[in-house]
Each structure stands twice: as structure tokens, then as C-alpha cells.
Amino acid sequence: MDWVNIAFWVFAIAATVSAGAVISVRNPVHAVLCLVLTFFSIACVWLLVGAEFLGVALVLVYVGAVMVLFLFVVMMLDIDPTKMREGWVRYLPVGLIVAVAMLVQMLILIGVKGRAVTPFPADNAAALAADSSNVTWLARTLFTEYLLPFEFAAVILTVAVVAAVMLTLRRRTGVKSQNPGEQTMVKAGQRLRMVKMGAEAPVVHSNSKPAAGEETQP
Amino acid sequence: MTTSPLLPLTAADLPPLAPELVLIGSAFALMILDLFVSNRNKIVTHLFSLAALAVVLFMLATGVGGQGEVFHGMFVRDTAADVMKTGIVLLSGLTLVYGWRYLRDRNLFQGEIPVLILFGTAGMMILVSAGSLLMVYLGLELLALCSYALVASNRENGLASEAAMKYIVLGSLASGLLLYGMSLIYGATGSLHLDVIREAIPHSEERVLLITGAVFMIAGVAFKLGAAPFHMWLPDVYQGAPAPIALFISSAPKLAAFGMAYRLLEMGVGPLSTELQLLIAGLAAVSLVIGNLMAIAQSNLKRMLAFSTVSHIGFLLMGIAGGGSQGYAAALFYALAYAIMSTAAFGAIIALSRAGFEAENIEDFKGLNARNPWMAGLVLCIMASLAGIPPFLGFWTKLAVLGAAVNGGLLWLAILGVLCAVVGCFYYLRVIKVMYFDEPVGEAMPRSNDRVLGLVLGVNALALLALGLAWNPIMVWCQQAFAHLA
Numbered sequence: 001m002d003w004v005n006i007a008f009w010v011f012a013i014a015a016t017v018s019a020g021a022v023i024s025v026r027n028p029v030h031a032v033l034c035l036v037l038t039f040f041s042i043a044c045v046w047l048l049v050g051a052e053f054l055g056v057a058l059v060l061v062y063v064g065a066v067m068v069l070f071l072f073v074v075m076m077l078d079i080d081p082t083k084m085r086e087g088w089v090r091y092l093p094v095g096l097i098v099a100v101a102m103l104v105q106m107l108i109l110i111g112v113k114g115r116a117v118t119p120f121p122a123d124n125a126a127a128l129a130a131d132s133s134n135v136t137w138l139a140r141t142l143f144t145e146y147l148l149p150f151e152f153a154a155v156i157l158t159v160a161v162v163a164a165v166m167l168t169l170r171r172r173t174g175v176k177s178q179n180p181g182e183q184t185m186v187k188a189g190q191r192l193r194m195v196k197m198g199a200e201a202p203v204v205h206s207n208s209k210p211a212a213g214e215e216t217q218p
Numbered sequence: 219m220t221t222s223p224l225l226p227l228t229a230a231d232l233p234p235l236a237p238e239l240v241l242i243g244s245a246f247a248l249m250i251l252d253l254f255v256s257n258r259n260k261i262v263t264h265l266f267s268l269a270a271l272a273v274v275l276f277m278l279a280t281g282v283g284g285q286g287e288v289f290h291g292m293f294v295r296d297t298a299a300d301v302m303k304t305g306i307v308l309l310s311g312l313t314l315v316y317g318w319r320y321l322r323d324r325n326l327f328q329g330e331i332p333v334l335i336l337f338g339t340a341g342m343m344i345l346v347s348a349g350s351l352l353m354v355y356l357g358l359e360l361l362a363l364c365s366y367a368l369v370a371s372n373r374e375n376g377l378a379s380e381a382a383m384k385y386i387v388l389g390s391l392a393s394g395l396l397l398y399g400m401s402l403i404y405g406a407t408g409s410l411h412l413d414v415i416r417e418a419i420p421h422s423e424e425r426v427l428l429i430t431g432a433v434f435m436i437a438g439v440a441f442k443l444g445a446a447p448f449h450m451w452l453p454d455v456y457q458g459a460p461a462p463i464a465l466f467i468s469s470a471p472k473l474a475a476f477g478m479a480y481r482l483l484e485m486g487v488g489p490l491s492t493e494l495q496l497l498i499a500g501l502a503a504v505s506l507v508i509g510n511l512m513a514i515a516q517s518n519l520k521r522m523l524a525f526s527t528v529s530h531i532g533f534l535l536m537g538i539a540g541g542g543s544q545g546y547a548a549a550l551f552y553a554l555a556y557a558i559m560s561t562a563a564f565g566a567i568i569a570l571s572r573a574g575f576e577a578e579n580i581e582d583f584k585g586l587n588a589r590n591p592w593m594a595g596l597v598l599c600i601m602a603s604l605a606g607i608p609p610f611l612g613f614w615t616k617l618a619v620l621g622a623a624v625n626g627g628l629l630w631l632a633i634l635g636v637l638c639a640v641v642g643c644f645y646y647l648r649v650i651k652v653m654y655f656d657e658p659v660g661e662a663m664p665r666s667n668d669r670v671l672g673l674v675l676g677v678n679a680l681a682l683l684a685l686g687l688a689w690n691p692i693m694v695w696c697q698q699a700f701a702h703l704a
Contacts, residue, residue, distance in 0.1 A: 144226065144290070147289060148289040148353070149292060149352045149356055152344060152353070152356045152360065153356060155242060155337070155340070156359055156363060158246075159334070159337045159367075160363055162330055162333065162337075163334065163363060163366070163367030165330075166330040167367060167373065170373070
């Protein structure tokens with residue numbers, strides 16, 4: 001068993017165990033943390049077989065997006081700041097475990113890369129044949145053979161935005177909201193009203209007594 | 219095995235895609251245009267979307283762009299695709315014509331609705347032209363996403379929201395099944411291209427993997443068609459969605475789902491058809507029985523039409539199970555005819571409804587003949603055609619699929635089909651009986667003053683009779699589309 005195989009088993013077991021934990025732990029925040037570990041372990045597997053672009057994209061997109069999800073869960077559970085602080089302490093051990101596991105995985109990956117004798121993407125024939133990096137190869141395929149599906153995927157995303165806006169944008173009366181269109185079309189005259197007034201004699205109010213007192217002192 | 223990936227694309231790749239490009243381009247333009255149209259003048263958006271569909275229909279009918287396989291085999295435009303696309307665009311246009319007054323009267327008309335219908339139509343056109351598993355999936359998702367949003371468009375209505383929710387959850391489950399099947403097929407053959415898969419199957423060792431994958435793909439197709447036991451979403455969506463949206467979902471997408479079945483099951487895993495025949499025949503049989511028996515119990519016309527859809531899908535699958543050139547031609551004929559009939563049926567519901575009143579219960583049709591003989595006559599045509607009574611179009615399509623099933627060696631299925639057609643007559647004829655022989659209940663419904671709607675419905679319903687007398691040209695067209703099959 002060479003180093004690459006050992007590393008693969010470590011990553012695969014980590015991914016499986018944490019994926020099981022995602023659906024078995026009761027605490028939603030712990031589940032999200034385990035999901036982060038799952039994604040990260042799978043990204044490590046992909047890096048191991050030489051699909052570096054996919055691995056990096058997984059970390060950037062999914063781990064990044066899941067962190068946002070994580071925040072949402074915490075925000076929706078309770079907004080009370082003292083409880084939030086309690087939560088921070090409570091979640092710290094699991095968070096630390098996940099972080100340490102991720103660190104170990106990174107170290108394994110770097111170590112294996114150093115020890116591997118064969119060129120690293122051992123069975124990535126396509127990358128070797130094209131004699132170019134994974135990213136170049138992927139980009140070329142995406143913009144030649146898969147150009148049409150790529151464009152239609154873009155149309156699908158547009159439709160998703162249109163549908164989401166159509167279903168959520170509603171104008172209700174009695175709600176204070178800004179209208180940027182009206183805000184930018186405002187004229188100076190609407191902001192400031194100039195009023196012509198005759199000069200008035202100063203009126204001594206009951207609360208301006210100290211001022212009157214100052215006048216009389218010298 | 220794989221096509222060479224790095225060949226550059228040329229301008230020659232574009233012409234066969236012209237109808238889709240025009241449609242998607244005009245959908246984007248319409249989306250922008252709609253921002254500058256005030257709420258009172260929304261008819262501008264409506265008319266422009268109709269104009270866009272008319273242009274695309276003209277392009278398809280005259281064959282602008284020519285046929286061919288382009289974009290490295292991703293997109294296939296053949297006669298079958300042209301026939302289905304013509305039907306799809308025509309029916310989507312009819313949806314807009316029927317829906318305009320209904321949606322406007324209920325304050326449901328938003329500029330996004332025609333835009334989403336145009337995008338959904340584009341999705342269907344991609345689906346029937348797909349040359350690769352990836353394109354099948356993308357076309358399907360484009361259509362499904364538009365359908366979900368359209369069903370949910372009436373946000374004030376609890377039934378509509380519930381229907382949309384069910385539709386989304388079950389729809390994503392079906393997408394998952396389909397994707398899983400596709401991944402197994404990809405694993406067994408090493409390609410996403412349907413023609414490469416077709417060539418690789420006869421000498422593949424992975425029979426179990428291939429058949430499992432094909433079974434999952436059939437489940438995905440069955441969901442989109444609404445075949446039992448994947449029909450659970452149909453009645454709720456038909457009942458909950460605004461009538462024009464139900465019309466849209468019940469007509470053109472069925473045609474597109476047939477196109478998807480053709481691409482996946484014949485152009486893709488065609489060599490497995492002997493193994494899969496029994497499964498498809500079983501789906502057809504279950505759909506026929508469940509659809510017809512459940513339809514009898516319905517008092518709501520929309521739900522009845524939903525279950526009648528299930529039984530019609532059973533007949534359609536009978537043609538696919540029969541297989542070969544004759545079977546697919548018969549199934550395409552059935553899909554086209556069914557889509558026209560379903561459009562007319564929902565069109566009648568729309569024409570009889572007023573703001574604040576939905577003519578959706580069978581009770582509402584009581585004594586229609588005494589109040590409005592012309593309307594009653596049209597509904598008679600529609601119901602008789604759905605039931606499959608001789609001079610009407612529905613009869614000839616049923617005859618064609620029954621013939622295909624017998625030719626495919628499925629005599630038992632054909633006999634079951636005839637029995638179910640007789641059962642089906644009961645609930646269609648009940649609507650006719652209620653219209654002609656029952657006394658009117660409640661106050662008279664005001665007559666529709668919408669001339670356009672009345673005219674289109676008249677043409678649509680009478681077309682069922684006219685096409686029933688002269689159905690041969692359509693059948694010949696369908697046979698041409700599948701002439702290359704054995």
C-alpha cells in the first residue's frame with residue numbers, strides 16, 4: 001500500500017463518518033460543521049486524484065456557501081446576544097475538532113505530494129494527454145464541446161432569478177420602504193422649501209431666562 | 219469513443235438553432251420591455267409574446283435554418299424534433315391567448331408570466347432536440363423551473379401554494395431519479411452522447427448497470443408524463459394552479475415529455491428495448507387502470523381531467539411500448555392529439571369562468587345547453603373526443619396506439635386499453651349528460667363578451683371534429699418523423 005492509497009482511505013473514512021454525523025447529530029450547528037468536514041474531505045480526495053480545479057471549487061463554493069448557511073442557522077435559532085455567547089462556547093469543541101481534522105487532512109495531502117514517486121495525477125489520462133493543467137483542459141472543453149449546455153445553464157440561472165423575484169417581490173400598503181427611482185428623480189425644490197418671512201423682533205421666552213440674566217449682569 | 223473535444227465551433231453550427239435563439243432572445247427582450255410598460259398596458263407584453271411565438275412557429279413550419287446535428291452532437295434537429303416543436307410552440311401560443319383575459323380579470327397577469335412561458339417553451343424545444351444526456355437534463359430543468367414558478371404565481375391562494383410546493387418536492391425527486399439513472403448509463407458506456415451510448419450498448423458487458431440506469435430514467439420520464447404510480451402531483455397541480463397555467467402544464471409539456479422519452483429510450487438506450495418493453499407496458503397498464511377508476515370518483519372537473527390525463531398517458535405509453543417506427547408514430551400522434559384536446563378542455567373551463575367564479579365543478583355545467591347551446595356543443599365535441607367516440611380525433615389516435623401495441627406483441631395491453639376506454643366513456647359522457655339532460659341550477663352565468671376567446675375555443679373544439687374526419691395528414695407527418703426506425 002503506497003502513500004496515495006493510505007491517504008485516500010483516510011480522506012474517504014473521514015468523509016463517510018462526517019457524512020453520517022450530518023444526518024445523525026441532533027444539533028443543527030454540529031450538523032453543518034460536519035457537512036463542512038465532509039465537503040473538505042471530498043475536496044481532498046479530488047486533489048489527490050489530480051482534479052485540482054474541482055477540489056478548489058468545492059472548497060470555495062460549497063464550504064464558503066455552507067458557512068453562510070451555518071450563519072443563517074445560528075441567526076434563526078436565537079438572536080439573544082447572551083445566548084449567542086453561550087452558544088459560541090458550546091460549539092467551540094466541535095468546531096475545533098472539525099478545524100483540526102481539516103488541518104490534518106491538509107498536512108497529509110502536502111506530505112503525500114512530497115513522497116509520491118510517480119507524477120501526481122497518476123491516472124488522469126486526459127490531463128496528461130493534453131499536456132496541460134486540469135483547469136486549461138476543463139475550460140477548453142467547456143467552451144467547445146459543452147458550449148451549448150453551458151449557455152443553457154446560464155439561461156436556467158436567469159429564469160431562476162426571474163422566478164424568485166416574481167414570487168417574492170410584492171408591494172404591500174402600509175410598509176415603509178425606499179423607492180430608489182423616486183429618490184434619484186427628486187429635485188432640489190422638493191428637498192428644501194424656501195419660505196419668505198418678515199423680520200421678527202426677538203421674543204423673550206420663559207426658557208431663555210439665563211440669557212436675559214447675562215444681559216443684566218455687566 | 220468520445221467525439222474529439224477540441225474542434226472549434228463554426229458559424230455553420232448556428233442555423234439549426236435559429237428558432238430557439240429567436241425565442242430566447244425575444245424572451246430576454248420582452249423581460250426588459252415589460253419594465254417600461256405600465257400596469258394598464260400589459261396587453262403590449264402579451265401581444266409581443268404572441269408575436270414572438272408566431273415568428274418561431276413560422277420558422278419551424280417553413281424549416282428556416284435546416285436540419286442537422288450541431289454543437290458536437292449536443293443539438294439534433296430532425297423531422298421528429300420539428301414536428302414536436304411545431305406542436306409545442308402552437309400550444310404555448312394558445313395558452314397565452316386563452317389565459318390573457320382570465321389572468322387580467324383576476325389581477326394575476328404579470329409581465330413575468332408570458333416571459334416564463336416563453337422560457338418554458340424554449341426548455342421544451344431543447345428537450346426534444348437533445349443529443350446528449352446533459353441537454354435532456356438542462357431542457358427538463360428549464361421547463362420545470364418555469365412550471366413551478368407559474369403554478370405558484372397566484373400567491374394569495376393557499377391551494378396554489380400547496381400545489382406548487384408538492385410539485386417542486388416531487389419534481390426534484392424525479393430529477394434526482396433521472397440524474398441517477400443517467401450517471402449509471404454514463405458509468406456503463408463512458409459517454410453522455412446519446413448516439414455513442416446507442417452504439418456502445420450492444421457490446422457492453424455491464425448489463426445490470428445499463429438496465430438499472432434505464433429503469434431510473436424511465437421513472438424520471440414517467441414522472442414528467444404523469445404516468446401512474448408517479449402521478450401524485452397531477453390532480454393537485456391541475457386543481458390548485460390558475461386555469462391557464464394548468465392548461466399550459468397539461469398540453470405542451472406532455473408533448474415534450476414524449477420527445478424526452480423518444481430521445482432517451484429510443485435514441486439512447488434503444489438496444490435495450492426488448493428488456494424494457496415489459497416495464498413500459500406495465501406503466502401503461504397501471505396508468506390506464508388507476509387513471510380511469512380514479513376519474514370516475516371526481517366531482518371537480520379539473521381533478522377529473524387530471525386523472526383522465528393519467529389514463530391518456532397510459533395510451534401514449536402503449537404506443538412507446540409497442541416500439542418501432544409504427545409505435546413511436548402512433549404515440550406522437552396521440553401526444554399531439556391529446557395536447558390539443560386538453561387545451562380545448564381547459565379552454566372551455568376558462569371561457570365559462572368569470573372573475574370570482576370558477577366553472578370547475580361538474581355541477582357547474584348543469585343545464586348548460588339551455589343557457590348557451592353553442593358552448594354546450596363545443597364541450598360536447600371536446601368530451602366526445604377525449605372519450606374516443608368515432609368521428610372525433612380521439613378515436614383515431616386510440617386506434618393507432620392499439621394497433622401499435624398489437625403489432626408489438628402486447629395483445630393483453632391492447633385488450634386492457636379497450637376495456638379502460640369503455641370505462642372512461644362513463645365519466646366523459648356524464649359531463650355531456652349533465653349539460654343536456656339536467657335542469658340549470660343557480661342564477662344564469664353571464665355570457666362571455668370576449669370574442670377572441672370564443673373564436674379560438676370554437677376553432678380549437680371544432681378542429682377536433684375536423685381533424686377526426688381528416689386525420690391522415692398528421693399521421694403521415696408523424697410516420698415521416700420516425701421513418702428511420704426499424
